Amino acid sequence: MTKAKRSKFYYRQALKLMPAGVNSPVRAFYAVGGKPVFIKKGKGSRIYDVDGRSYIDYVLSWGPLILGHAHKEVIKATVQALKCGTSFGAPIKDEIELAKIITRAVPSMEMLRLVTSGTEAVMSAVRLARAFTKKNKIVKFEGCYHGHSDSLLVASGSGAATFGVPNSLGVPKDFAKNTFVLPYNDIDKVDALLKANSRNIAAVILEPVCGNMGVVLPRNNFLSELRAITKKHNVLLIFDEVITGFRFLFGGAQNLFKVIPDITCLGKIIGGGLALGAYGASREIMSLVSPLGGMYQAGTLSGNPVAVACGLRTLQILKKIDYNKIEGLTVRLCKNLEETAKREGFKIRINHIGSMFTVFFTKEEVDSYQKAKRSDTKKYAAFFNAALNAGIYIAPSQFEANFLSFAHSLSDVKFTETVFNQALRGEYV
Numbered sequence: 001m002t003k004a005k006r007s008k009f010y011y012r013q014a015l016k017l018m019p020a021g022v023n024s025p026v027r028a029f030y031a032v033g034g035k036p037v038f039i040k041k042g043k044g045s046r047i048y049d050v051d052g053r054s055y056i057d058y059v060l061s062w063g064p065l066i067l068g069h070a071h072k073e074v075i076k077a078t079v080q081a082l083k084c085g086t087s088f089g090a091p092i093k094d095e096i097e098l099a100k101i102i103t104r105a106v107p108s109m110e111m112l113r114l115v116t117s118g119t120e121a122v123m124s125a126v127r128l129a130r131a132f133t134k135k136n137k138i139v140k141f142e143g144c145y146h147g148h149s150d151s152l153l154v155a156s157g158s159g160a161a162t163f164g165v166p167n168s169l170g171v172p173k174d175f176a177k178n179t180f181v182l183p184y185n186d187i188d189k190v191d192a193l194l195k196a197n198s199r200n201i202a203a204v205i206l207e208p209v210c211g212n213m214g215v216v217l218p219r220n221n222f223l224s225e226l227r228a229i230t231k232k233h234n235v236l237l238i239f240d241e242v243i244t245g246f247r248f249l250f251g252g253a254q255n256l257f258k259v260i261p262d263i264t265c266l267g268k269i270i271g272g273g274l275a276l277g278a279y280g281a282s283r284e285i286m287s288l289v290s291p292l293g294g295m296y297q298a299g300t301l302s303g304n305p306v307a308v309a310c311g312l313r314t315l316q317i318l319k320k321i322d323y324n325k326i327e328g329l330t331v332r333l334c335k336n337l338e339e340t341a342k343r344e345g346f347k348i349r350i351n352h353i354g355s356m357f358t359v360f361f362t363k364e365e366v367d368s369y370q371k372a373k374r375s376d377t378k379k380y381a382a383f384f385n386a387a388l389n390a391g392i393y394i395a396p397s398q399f400e401a402n403f404l405s406f407a408h409s410l411s412d413v414k415f416t417e418t419v420f421n422q423a424l425r426g427e428y429v
């Protein structure tokens with residue numbers, strides 16, 4: 001076990017200044033029983049902590065860094081924009097470029113608005129759905145996380161799942177009451193709810209591939225059936241593609257599954273590591289957004305020139321990249337661990353798609369939040385800490401996705417396989 005002297009020193013100071021010493025809950029490592037590592041810099045697939053240790057990073061800032069840390073061209077474009085000023089609160093040319101590249105790639109987005117986070121994108125999308133349908137209620141799924149706005153912080157995944165706080169304090173019952181929560185992948189329950197209540201329901205929102213209860217895939221036809229049912233009942237379908245946007249291919253999960261929602265939310269990758277989100281829909285729906293229409297939404301830093309430059313260059317690079325490379329490495333990594341587990345009798349389930357994966361410490365298939373929650377989080381914590389001590393940084397919670405970037409090499413993956421195998425056997429702990 002290494003000493004992590006400086007990390008501990010900073011952590012003690014941070015604890016006095018920020019709740020649990022962090023600015024976002026899962027970073028505190030509560031779920032894995034350790035102390036957070038303070039990061040100094042990142043390059044490619046690696047991050048370096050303040051004590052001089054390096055890690056192969058599978059968190060990648062929770063998804064945005066699909067090109068890896070400090071990508072040369074992305075940094076260059078960002079610095080160039082930075083030198084011209086940090087913010088104008090007025091239109092800039094690159095907003096058009098970014099809007100073009102996104103709307104051409106994501107079929108449901110004829111028009112969009114840029115915002116500063118995924119939370120803001122989803123919050124605005126829900127308001128838009130309510131404005132368009134003139135109805136109030138929304139349907140979400142257990143374990144899906146859609147940011148921390150009031151109506152969506154009900155039975156949430158991510159940090160809320162990690163800490164078993166399905167309903168946050170401070171969310172008025174009057175808000176939560178407008179949110180129906182159903183189990184992911186259960187189309188019959190959606191059908192029944194919409195049959196009984198569609199008069200009051202504005203939208204059904206989900207992660208088309210779930211990342212925030214760990215990776216959970218939509219069952220066969222779940223998405224297409226949702227599309228058919230929502231259409232039939234005049235309820236809008238919102239895909240929260242904050243994680244999945246540009247993660248599997250140059251577009252969203254909607255391109256991959258060929259199911260087109262009414263409204264789409266983006267974040268993470270489209271900002272390339274800076275603060276940027278977007279929501280978009282058909283011209284008809286987007287015409288409701290102020291000042292064209294009566295749905296208000298605004299932002300001092302919306303379409304920020306530095307974030308736009310960073311996101312734009314990231315997408316321009318991604319457009320020319322073959323996604324098979326990271327998918328191949330991910331499949332290899334997951335298969336290797338699965339085979340070891342099988343051979344040696346460890347009970348794990350690995351869910352993966354594209355370059356996302358989660359190792360669940362459970363023996364049954366995980367296709368819902370209920371099943372994800374049956375995982376042995378103590379075993380996950382041991383696996384996490386063993387991997388961390390050996391130089392592999394994975395998500396500090398069972399209920400999160402891990403990611404590969406285009407900076408991850410075959411030798412990174414081979415080293416990770418060795419570490420994962422040993423971590424599974426309880427070495428390094």
Ligand SMILES: *Cc1c(COP(=O)(O)O)cnc(C)c1O
Pocket residue numbers: 117118119120122145146147148207211212240241242243267268
């Ligand atoms: C991360 C995430 C959000 C929230 O985005 P922030 O930028 O953290 O506000 C919303 N939805 C999904 C699916 C996410 O993964």
